[in-house]
Amino acid sequence: MSAYLLAHFAKSQLWHASTLLFGFFLTEACGLDARTMSFIMAGSLVVNGVADAVVGTGWSDSDTIAASTIRCQAIAAPVTCLFFLLFCATPLLDPTVRVAWSMTALMGFRLAYPFIDVPQNAMVVSIARKQVARRALLAKRNMVSGLAGLGVAVLAAPLLIHERSMVAWLGWAGGLSVLVCFTALLLRAFEAEPAREPAASDTHERSSIPVLVTLAVMMVACSTFRALEPYYGAFAGKGTGLLVWAAIGGLLGQPLWIVGARRLGEGGILTVAAALLMLATIVLLGPWRAGPVSAATVGLCFGAGASGLWLILWSAMMARAAAGQATGHVGIFTCVSKLAQGVAMLLLGQVLATSPYRTALADPWSAPSLLMVAALVAIALACLMLIPALRVSRTAFGERPATRRPAARPDRG
Numbered sequence: 387m388s389a390y391l392l393a394h395f396a397k398s399q400l401w402h403a404s405t406l407l408f409g410f411f412l413t414e415a416c417g418l419d420a421r422t423m424s425f426i427m428a429g430s431l432v433v434n435g436v437a438d439a440v441v442g443t444g445w446s447d448s449d450t451i452a453a454s455t456i457r458c459q460a461i462a463a464p465v466t467c468l469f470f471l472l473f474c475a476t477p478l479l480d481p482t483v484r485v486a487w488s489m490t491a492l493m494g495f496r497l498a499y500p501f502i503d504v505p506q507n508a509m510v511v512s513i514a515r516k517q518v519a520r521r522a523l524l525a526k527r528n529m530v531s532g533l534a535g536l537g538v539a540v541l542a543a544p545l546l547i548h549e550r551s552m553v554a555w556l557g558w559a560g561g562l563s564v565l566v567c568f569t570a571l572l573l574r575a576f577e578a579e580p581a582r583e584p585a586a587s588d589t590h591e592r593s594s595i596p597v598l599v600t601l602a603v604m605m606v607a608c609s610t611f612r613a614l615e616p617y618y619g620a621f622a623g624k625g626t627g628l629l630v631w632a633a634i635g636g637l638l639g640q641p642l643w644i645v646g647a648r649r650l651g652e653g654g655i656l657t658v659a660a661a662l663l664m665l666a667t668i669v670l671l672g673p674w675r676a677g678p679v680s681a682a683t684v685g686l687c688f689g690a691g692a693s694g695l696w697l698i699l700w701s702a703m704m705a706r707a708a709a710g711q712a713t714g715h716v717g718i719f720t721c722v723s724k725l726a727q728g729v730a731m732l733l734l735g736q737v738l739a740t741s742p743y744r745t746a747l748a749d750p751w752s753a754p755s756l757l758m759v760a761a762l763v764a765i766a767l768a769c770l771m772l773i774p775a776l777r778v779s780r781t782a783f784g785e786r787p788a789t790r791r792p793a794a795r796p797d798r799g
Contacts, residue, residue, distance in 0.1 A: 387513060387523075390506075391530050393459075393569040397502055398534035399562055400470060405609060406538055406629065407546060408473075408492070409731065410616040413738070415477045415546055415555075416484050420743075424735020426489050428728040434496035435724030441500045442508075442717015456574050462501035463570035467563035469494035474559040477552055502570065504720065508712040510704055517705065521647065524700050525640045528693060532637030539629035547620045596775035597702045598722050600768050604699070605726035606733070607764035608692055613734050614758050622747035622755075627681035635689020643694045652698055652776045656769040659694035662687040663766035667759055671750050688762065695769050698776075733757075 412423040473491035476484050510527070514520040545555045615629045646655050666687035674680050707715035737743075737757050746752035 389569070389572050390509065390513060391526060393506065393573045394527055395530045395534050396562070396566040396569040397506060398531040399538055400466070400499070400566060401503075402531075402535040402538040403470075403542060403562070404495070405612050405727070406535070407542060407616060409613045409734065410620070411474075411546055412476075412488060414620070415552075416488060417477075417481060418485065418488070420735050420738035422485060424731045424739075426485070426492060427731040428735075430489075430492040430496045431724045431728035431731065433493055434499060435721040435728070437497055437500040438504055438724060439717045439721040441504045442713045442715070442720070445505070445713040456505070459502050459505060460570045460574050462498050463567045466495060466498040466502055467566050469498060471556070471559055471563055474556055500717075500720075502566075504713055504717050506573075507720070508707065508716045511708045511712045515708075517708070520704050520708065521697075521701055522644065524697060524704065525644050528697055528700075529637055529640045532633055532640065532689075532693070536630065536633035536637060539633045543616055543619070543629050547616055594703075594706055596772060597699055598719070600695075600772045600775075601699050601719065601722050602726040603768040603771075604692070604695055604765055605723045606730045607761040607768070609727040609730035610734055611688065611758055611761035611765075613731065614754065614761075617738075617743060617754070618747055618758065621744050622676055623681055624676060627678055628685045631682045631685025632689040633685075635686035635691075636693040637689070638686075639690035639693040640697065642690070643697050646694075653773045655694050655698060656773050656776075659691040660766040660769040662691035662694075663762050663769070666691070667762040667766070670755075670759055670762065673750075675750055676748070691769070692765055695765065695772070698772070 409423055409427055412418045412426065413420055418426070469491050473488060473495060476488045476491070479487055510520060510523055514523040542555070542558050545551075545558060612632075615632065619628055643655055646658065650658070666684045669675065669680050669683045669687075672680065675684075703715055703719045734757070737753050741753045743752075743754045747754050749755060
């Protein structure tokens with residue numbers, strides 16, 4: 387399991403870099419306008435989503451955790467990292483070729499990444515066969531992903547926000563690429579027997595709809611907020627504090643949600659997550675929003691709240707994946723996620739293109755600032771709208787209502 391979590395840590399840094407920094411990188415480091423950035427990002431995410439679905443549904447369940455799948459990750463890792471490095475080198479080129487170069491490199495990255503991502507995610511159902519164990523593994527994955535996001539926020543984001551040397555930026559990208567390739571090779575030592583393939587029930591199929599709808603709403607909102615974080619840090623927040631605290635919130639939230647799952651149930655977790663997100667909304671609209679305390683509050687509440695919903699959605703999907711066709715379920719799930727992120731980038735590009743965001747972000751009532759607020763509210767509403775669905779189909783954590791034990795008769799002590 388250690389090799390798996392290490393590989394997930396490395397892969398997650400690639401993904402966090404693409405969601406947190408790529409948009410900011412294209413406009414601020416490469417000099418592209420906001421609309422061009424949004425079209426490049428959205429188009430590449432659509433390609434990534436379709437590739438996820440094709441890769442996921444194209445693999446038979448017997449291949450999900452087989453050696454061929456793990457070999458595929460080892461082969462795909464250097465290809466993915468090559469395109470990642472080519473994309474990161476865009477500012478070194480003549481401005482006249484940057485659009486074509488960045489689009490080509492990013493499309494290559496999006497096409498190669500699913501061959502690491504989908505099979506690695508599907509391995510959860512083979513490493514942890516029981517529902518409680520899967521929940522614990524997903525929490526560990528999310529914590530590792532939180533560490534990866536923290537690494538990107540602490541190491542990579544300052545290089546862009548504070549306009550440090552491109553040599554340092556490329557050095558970070560190169561070091562990350564080496565780590566991704568090394569851990570993908572290390573994962574080849576992982577061996578597990580093929581997962582059994584019980585037939586998926588109709589209940590699983592019907593109950594997947596609210597999960598996917600909630601996922602789509604969450605990812606549009608979450609991706610919008612995350613893509614705006616570096617802009618906020620550069621032009622309103624006086625640094626990377628929001629990015630760092632958001633990563634810490636997501637990291638610290640996971641063990642708390644695991645405990646909360648036993649005490650509060652899914653509905654309780656979602657209610658608390660929604661409350662945290664609304665607290666972040668109130669602080670973000672306040673007069674001290676740019677201060678360090680406000681950045682910590684908003685970041686922690688956003689990170690913890692969003693990670694609670696994220697854990698429940700992944701748990702719900704993995705409960706279905708365990709019934710069979712794991713890569714197919716993962717591929718559809720991540721496809722919906724990527725398509726929603728593409729919508730978010732189009733929305734972001736439109737707002738940035740129609741406002742002087744470099745100065746407007748300092749105003750809490752400007753369009754870019756209100757977009758961040760709207761994103762937090764949307765994630766909170768996504769938490770609340772999932773609660774009724776979980777009451778109808780309690781599969782998010784594989785739980786069933788507890789059987790009541792008969793009361794002991796007094797005469798039997």
